[in-house]
Amino acid sequence: MTITAPSTTAAPQVAVNDIGSEEDFLAAVDATIKYFNDGDIVEGTIVKVDRDEVLLDIGYKTEGVILSRELSIKHDVDPTEVVEVGERVEALV
Template sequence: MTTNTPQVAINDIGSEADLIAAIDETIKYFNDGDIVEGTVVKVDHDEVLLDIGYKTEGVILSRELSIKHDVNPDDVVAVGDQIEALVLQKEDKEGRLLLSKKRAQYERAWGKIEKIKEEDGVVTGTVIEVVKGGLILDIGLRGFLPASLVEMRRVRDLAPYIGRE
């Protein structure tokens, strides 16, 4: 009497070393401070989840999304967006991968700004905030423009400059 034992799996990879190598190819390796790219998979009011191909999704806290203060995450990213983020911590006390979109943007912006400075170029940005003594501009990072340099003459009310480049 022959028994027909069903074969559940077929070893189509090879040796144990081949299996480990195949698994290794699917895992992304990175360190704190690295810039990674991923896809936004969830947007909440206090955090965003980013799939970067790691064992778990990375978490971007809302304060790490933008150089603007108190932004609504829905105004910055949407599910499906491809974005860059900097690895803040591979595992926090809850085992989460912590990321920062703001700091990745900051790193990229510094490189661009240094290049513009070396070429004696001009940096432009949009006014995002009025603060004591001047304006805050979005130049990839938060740039300060003193009120005395906004116009040739003294400007008393800086509010109309919000949103202007």
């Protein structure tokens, strides 16, 4: 019977300051955040349709919420009659 010692591996290398300066880091963070203003038009994909609201994936960390009364000039509209999951739409912020 032969007993072998566990192989020793080199310690993992950790990247230090792989993004650059503080300004480079802040620019990278800022590039991932999208700021919206009232009146902006965004495009997204409908990901969920409920009785009271529709969720719109606009490509960022959270979905946009469109209340059912805002889908049409008719305030008592059923959202399933106006949009469907997977549909691409534009929305006003």
